Amino acid sequence: MSEVTTLPPIVAAIRENRRALARLLTRIENNAAAAELAALYPYGGQAHLIGVTGAPGTGKSSLVNCMAKAYRAEGKTVSILAVDPTSPFSGGAVLGDRIRMRDLHGDQGVFIRSMATRGNLGGLARTTSDMIRALDAAGFDIVLIETVGAGQSEVEIASAAQTTIVVEAPGLGDDVQAIKAGILEIADILVVNKADNPGVESTLRALRAMLDLGHRSERIMHHGKLMNVPAAPILGEEAAWQTPIVQTIATDGTGVPELLAKIAEHRAYLRASGVQQLRERASLRAEIEERLRDLLLAHLLERVGVAHFQAVVERVLRREIDPNSAAGLLLAESSRDHKP
Ligand SMILES: Nc1nc2c(ncn2[C@@H]2O[C@H](COP(=O)(O)OP(=O)(O)OP(=O)(O)O)[C@@H](O)[C@H]2O)c(=O)[nH]1
Ligand SMILES: [Mg+2]
Numbered sequence: 506m507s508e509v510t511t512l513p514p515i516v517a518a519i520r521e522n523r524r525a526l527a528r529l530l531t532r533i534e535n536n537a538a539a540a541e542l543a544a545l546y547p548y549g550g551q552a553h554l555i556g557v558t559g560a561p562g563t564g565k566s567s568l569v570n571c572m573a574k575a576y577r578a579e580g581k582t583v584s585i586l587a588v589d590p591t592s593p594f595s596g597g598a599v600l601g602d603r604i605r606m607r608d609l610h611g612d613q614g615v616f617i618r619s620m621a622t623r624g625n626l627g628g629l630a631r632t633t634s635d636m637i638r639a640l641d642a643a644g645f646d647i648v649l650i651e652t653v654g655a656g657q658s659e660v661e662i663a664s665a666a667q668t669t670i671v672v673e674a675p676g677l678g679d680d681v682q683a684i685k686a687g688i689l690e691i692a693d694i695l696v697v698n699k700a701d702n703p704g705v706e707s708t709l710r711a712l713r714a715m716l717d718l719g720h721r722s723e724r725i726m727h728h729g730k731l732m733n734v735p736a737a738p739i740l741g742e743e744a745a746w747q748t749p750i751v752q753t754i755a756t757d758g759t760g761v762p763e764l765l766a767k768i769a770e771h772r773a774y775l776r777a778s779g780v781q782q783l784r785e786r787a788s789l790r791a792e793i794e795e796r797l798r799d800l801l802l803a804h805l806l807e808r809v810g811v812a813h814f815q816a817v818v819e820r821v822l823r824r825e826i827d828p829n830s831a832a833g834l835l836l837a838e839s840s841r842d843h844k845p
Pocket of ligand 1 (some may be wrong): 560561562564565566567568608653698699700701702753754755756757
C-alpha cells in the first residue's frame with residue numbers, strides 16, 4: 506500500500522504492530538506522549554466511539570464482549586478500552602478481562618486494554634480521551650469504552666464517546682441503579698441487560714417513566730458538564746433522538762443484533778442532524794480551555810517562582826491579603842517580570 510509510506514512513523518507503527526500500540530498507550534498513561542498525540546491527531550475521526558457505562562455488575566463487560574463479537578462478524582475491527590475509575594480493589598476490570606480472554610483471545614481484529622485509576626498521572630478523563638484518539642488513529646472501526654462506577658468520573662469519560670449506552674439490570678435493589686447514580690441523562694441508548702432475570706418488567710416500567718419525564722433536549726457534552734440545548738431549533742421536534750430501551754441477555758447474546766442496529770441508527774442521526782459536530786465543537790472548546798488554564802498556571806508559576814507563590818499563600822493564611830487579591834497580585838507580578 507503506497508499510502509502507508511506517507512504516514513507519520515507513529516501512525517504506521519500503531520496500525521501495523523499491536524505491541525507498538527500497547528507501548529504508546531502506556532506512554533499516554535504516563536503522560537509522556539505529547540509529540541505522538543500531536544502527530545496522530547490528523548489521522549483520527551473515522552472510528553465510531555461507543556461508551557458503555559452503568560452500575561457495577563450489570564453485565565457491561567459481558568455485553569461489550571458480545572458487541573465485539575457481533576462487530577467482528579460484520580467484518581469490523583474493534584478495540585476495547587476498559588476504564589475503572591472506582592477503587593483499584595473492585596476487580597471489575599480484572600473479571601471483565603478474564604471473560605474477554607476466554608471469548609476474544611487470538612482474534613487479530615480485536616485489541617483490548619484496561620486502565621485503572623491507580624498510577625494515572627493526568628486526569629482519568631484526559632488520559633482516556635487521549636487513548637481513544639490513539640485507538641482511533643490506529644484504524645479501528647469501533648472503539649468500545651467500558652466504564653465502571655457511578656458519578657462524575659463516569660460522566661466525564663462518557664463525554665469522549667459519540668454514542669453512550671447505559672446498562673441497567675433488574676434485581677439490583679428497588680431503585681433503578683442508573684437513576685440513583687444520576688447517569689440516565691447521558692444515555693443515548695438504554696440497555697436492560699439480564700433480561701432473563703426476574704424483575705425485568707418493573708425495571709422497564711421505571712425507565713420508561715423516567716424517559717417520559719425528561720424533556721427532550723440535545724445534550725452537548727463538556728468534559729463532565731452537561732449543557733442542555735433545546736433540540737427543536739436545530740432539528741425540529743420530529744428529528745430529535747428518542748432514547749430507545751433495548752433488552753439483552755449478555756450471557757447468550759440475545760438482543761445484541763437489535764442493540765447494534767440502534768447504535769447504527771444513532772450514528773446516522775448524529776451525522777445527519779449535525780449534533781455530532783455540535784457536541785464535538787463544544788467538547789474540544791472545553792478541552793482547549795482546560796489545557797490552556799493548565800499551561801497558563803504552569804507558565805505563571807515558572808515566572809514568579811514556586812517559593813514566592815507559597816509565600817503568597819502564607820500571607821493569605823495570615824489574613825494580610827485575600828485570595829482574589831493574591832491571584833491578581835501574582836498575575837501582575839508575572840507580567841511585570843515579562844516586560845523587557
Ligand atoms: N443471568 C445473566 N447473567 C449475566 C448477564 N450478563 C452478565 N451476567 C453475569 O453477571 C456477572 C457480572 O457480569 P460482568 O459482565 O462482569 O458485569 P460488569 O458490569 O462488567 O461488572 P463490573 O465491571 O464489575 O462493574 C457475571 O457473572 C456475568 O456472567 C445476563 O444477561 N444474564
Ligand atoms: Mg466489567
